[in-house]
Amino acid sequence: MKTMLNIALPKGRLGEKVYAMFEKAGFECPSIRENNRKLIFENPEKGVRYFWVKPSDVAIYVERGAADIGVAGKDILLEYEPDIYELLDLNIGKCRMAVAAKNGFTDDPHRTLRVATKFSNIAARHYRSKGRDFDIIHLNGSIEIAPILDLSDVIVDIVETGTTLKENNLSVIETVVPISARLIANKASYKFKGSTIDTLVRELGLQTEA
Amino acid sequence: MMQELPLTYQERVIFGLRSLYNRYGYTQYKMSKFEEYDLYARNKDFLVSDRVITFMDTNGRLMALKPDVTLSIVKNTKDAPGALQKLYYNENVYRAAKGNGSFKEIMQVGLECLGDVDEYCIGEVLLLAAESLQAISPDSILDISHLGLLSELIDAIGISENNKSQLLACIGQKNPHELDALCRQWNVASEKAEKLKQLLALSGRPAVVLSQIKALLSDLPGMHALEQLERILALVEDSDMGGILRIDFSEVDDIHYYNGIVFKGFINGVPSSVLSGGQYDKLMRKVGRKAGAVGFAVYMDTLERLDDRQKEYDVDTVLLYGPEADLMQLQAKVRNLRGNGERVAVQRQLPADIRCRRILKFDGSEVEILENNA
Numbered sequence: 001m002k003t004m005l006n007i008a009l010p011k012g013r014l015g016e017k018v019y020a021m022f023e024k025a026g027f028e029c030p031s032i033r034e035n036n037r038k039l040i041f042e043n044p045e046k047g048v049r050y051f052w053v054k055p056s057d058v059a060i061y062v063e064r065g066a067a068d069i070g071v072a073g074k075d076i077l078l079e080y081e082p083d084i085y086e087l088l089d090l091n092i093g094k095c096r097m098a099v100a101a102k103n104g105f106t107d108d109p110h111r112t113l114r115v116a117t118k119f120s121n122i123a124a125r126h127y128r129s130k131g132r133d134f135d136i137i138h139l140n141g142s143i144e145i146a147p148i149l150d151l152s153d154v155i156v157d158i159v160e161t162g163t164t165l166k167e168n169n170l171s172v173i174e175t176v177v178p179i180s181a182r183l184i185a186n187k188a189s190y191k192f193k194g195s196t197i198d199t200l201v202r203e204l205g206l207q208t209e210a
Numbered sequence: 211m212m213q214e215l216p217l218t219y220q221e222r223v224i225f226g227l228r229s230l231y232n233r234y235g236y237t238q239y240k241m242s243k244f245e246e247y248d249l250y251a252r253n254k255d256f257l258v259s260d261r262v263i264t265f266m267d268t269n270g271r272l273m274a275l276k277p278d279v280t281l282s283i284v285k286n287t288k289d290a291p292g293a294l295q296k297l298y299y300n301e302n303v304y305r306a307a308k309g310n311g312s313f314k315e316i317m318q319v320g321l322e323c324l325g326d327v328d329e330y331c332i333g334e335v336l337l338l339a340a341e342s343l344q345a346i347s348p349d350s351i352l353d354i355s356h357l358g359l360l361s362e363l364i365d366a367i368g369i370s371e372n373n374k375s376q377l378l379a380c381i382g383q384k385n386p387h388e389l390d391a392l393c394r395q396w397n398v399a400s401e402k403a404e405k406l407k408q409l410l411a412l413s414g415r416p417a418v419v420l421s422q423i424k425a426l427l428s429d430l431p432g433m434h435a436l437e438q439l440e441r442i443l444a445l446v447e448d449s450d451m452g453g454i455l456r457i458d459f460s461e462v463d464d465i466h467y468y469n470g471i472v473f474k475g476f477i478n479g480v481p482s483s484v485l486s487g488g489q490y491d492k493l494m495r496k497v498g499r500k501a502g503a504v505g506f507a508v509y510m511d512t513l514e515r516l517d518d519r520q521k522e523y524d525v526d527t528v529l530l531y532g533p534e535a536d537l538m539q540l541q542a543k544v545r546n547l548r549g550n551g552e553r554v555a556v557q558r559q560l561p562a563d564i565r566c567r568r569i570l571k572f573d574g575s576e577v578e579i580l581e582n583n584a
Contacts, residue, residue: 065482083482085383085385086383086384087386187483188477188480192478
């Protein structure tokens with residue numbers, strides 16, 4: 001019996017883009033294109049099994065070995081620091097992690113900087129490296145509202161086009177780190193399925209260069 | 211009649227490993243569950259997690275439940291010129307679990323070779339690591355790296371001390387694109403960055419990979435370390451364990467504690483490494499020891515899910531008895547059943563979740579069969 005390569009893909013538009021790349025790389029699984037409510041899709045001939053999971057959970061599936069490989073945003077990898085291999089930058093889903101504040105904001109270094117964010121780890125590391133005194137306010141969504149209501153001085157969040165910020169009279173004051181989708185692998189899986197994974201990485205690599 | 215001992219999978223593995231280490235002349239090292247907290251506070255980075263369970267001793271000293279065995283062994287053994295101590299242990303350690311942050315008790319089996327460590331000793335420890343993996347599952351792999359080689363290379367490329375850990379983290383993640391970005395940021399010559407990237411990608415059987423690394427390093431330092439690696443691997447290859455060896459430079463451990471050879475063991479079906487070890491002369495220097503040291507630990511908690519044999523029955527027979535039963539006669543019946551090699555649970559009422567081959571009832575004179583699942 002051929003061993004299956006288990007692949008966790010992030011649900012949504014990015015995941016569909018990623019699947020198209022995998023398909024082109026020779027790891028196709030036609031049943032995934034059928035419009036139904038199934039969660040797991042197999043192509044025994046190619047030895048692949050795909051499943052859709054919440055984007056922020058991909059790294060967990062991979063780290064714990066439920067998936068051999070997966071695709072996760074660099075933001076998630078920086079925030080949760082899973083113990084995995086990061087094999088390839090897919091160069092899609094590009095955006096940046098940035099610090100934003102109300103238009104015209106100036107930082108007063110005599111006061112503790114209040115930072116609202118979903119990415120507490122990334123934000124804390126960023127300000128610790130600057131030696132700035134800060135206070136992290138962890139929020140789970142609608143981060144942009146925090147500076148408007150004076151809950152925080154700044155926010156640390158993902159910025160794609162900047163439209164939401166603009167409409168709320170906020171602007172980016174600093175880029176923390178550029179973000180894109182990464183191919184990750186479980187370390188133990190890589191030991192036993194390394195040759196298949198390497199083939200995939202090579203093929204995907206050709207697409208990201210093109 | 212000899213009966214199979216009622217051992218769990220992990221217990222059988224532990225006994226197997228202990229007997230293996232014993233055959234190689236390693237002696238068991240027993241230690242206290244506690245250690246002064248200070249030992250861990252001074253060597254935090256050596257620990258897998260820096261969260262330790264602490265408590266106040268009766269005399270006011272701050273104590274810790276052992277999060278690690280190696281540090282205790284290093285602390286509690288003494289240098290003796292020319293001598294070699296070969297010890298194995300089987301102990302519980304207490305660490306914070308990743309995720310929910312609560313503490314876990316983890317069974318660890320491992321060994322340490324301390325003293326005048328030479329290449330034979332390192333080869334022997336590697337061989338024992340390989341044999342430990344094979345004793346657990348034939349489908350296993352032992353990844354080996356050489357930190358001496360890596361640090362010589364990194365020094366030659368001109369990476370500053372501050373940036374080293376960032377670079378090693380990249381290597382540990384097999385992350386070529388971040389490595390590229392860092393090298394660009396630090397103005398590392400592109401051909402040197404390319405060599406690092408190639409080294410990162412190399413992984414496989416020593417017979418294949420060693421020559422590739424040699425070609426790669428031809429004009430760079432690290433040759434001395436590579437030759438040492440080659441000699442030690444030849445020792446292990448000259449056994450029936452050679453087949454599971456792989457060279458992989460992504461196995462990086464903290465370079466402030468480890469030097470020379472480091473290794474990690476994997477078993478197909480277990481999502482993380484089950485064995486980890488290496489040479490830790492630098493830790494020895496940090497605690498003021500002159501001796502060299504090499505060792506490894508097997509994390510027994512990772513093996514829990516490998517045991518896929520479902521136990522069919524908890525006991526063979528449940529023998530029920532009523533209030534009118536003569537206890538002497540009951541005891542004689544039980545003795546009889548046990549004499550036939552059966553596991554017998556004597557109960558007044560049938561326990562709710564028990565899985566048994568058959569249920570008998572003793573009514574005072576006769577034994578009646580109520581249920582027979584066999």
